[in-house]
Amino acid sequence: MDETGPELPILRQAGFAVYTRQDIWVLDAAATLPAAPAATLRLQPRLDKDDWDIQLLYANTVPRLVQLVEPLPPASVGKCWVQRDENNELAAFVQIHEGTVATWLRFYLHPGAEHEAEQILQAALAVRSIRPEQPVYCCVRRYEGWLPSALERAGFRLWGSQALMVKHTVQHTQKTQPRTAVSLEGSGIPVSSPYTPPTIEAKTTIRVTAVTQEEPAESQARTHATICAN
Secondary structure (H helix, E strand, O other): OEOOOOHHHHHHHOOOEEEEEEEEEEEOOOOOOOOOOOOOOOOEEOOHHHHHHHHHHHHHHOOHHHHHHOOOOOOOOOEEEEEEOOOOOEEEEEEEEEOOOOEEEEEEEOHHHHHHHHHHHHHHHHHOOOOOOOOEEEEEEOOOOOOHHHHHHOOOEEEEEEEEEEOOOOOOOOOOOOHHHHHHHHHOOOOOOOOOOOOOOOOOOEEEEEOOOOOOHHHOOOOOEEEEEO
16 A cells, blocks of 8 residues: 555554555656666576575565565466576576566565676566566565665666555354264263272281390209290
8 A cells, every 4th residue: 555645544543554665666668768787697487496495585585574474476476587696596586477558576686696686677677578568667675775776777766655564363263073072071981090009918927035144053044035926
């Protein structure tokens, strides 16, 4: 929506929050393009083997808050192009949507390739279908500060600014419970009693024998005492 539109405060009151802002740049159909620098790189059509690197590029360049509400556009939408550096690392991912009245550009650039933004832009304009009667629009998020200057040098002008607003909602759903769980809940199975180990009775016998010293011969006597205890 328009960044300064009258509906902005109304949406705020309804619970919407601004997650990011973006500028829309346009290259008019009748615009006279400035002299483009000599192309030193070319974009290659996206292949299936590029998908993992594209996901990593998206995860490392788009803020996490934006990723929660806007995933990476599917590669099946529009025409997708990639550009790799001399080490075969993915430096740029470009999506081009060609409609009946206009063309839409979207760029994802690695921070290490920001100095090549103008060359990547020129390469993207070179691979699109030549339709002089149609304008070309490019979406630039506020966290992509490296792109506006390259667009301006390529002949684009600022068309307008927009706010991306999001409201999180909760939808209650009913979930059926398995019949087995319902049967177990209604069966009333008693709780098992705690285990008590058996008691073992043992009898212990202690025998004590006391022996006294022998008395003189004339009164020899021995005393024996036996105590039995159960």
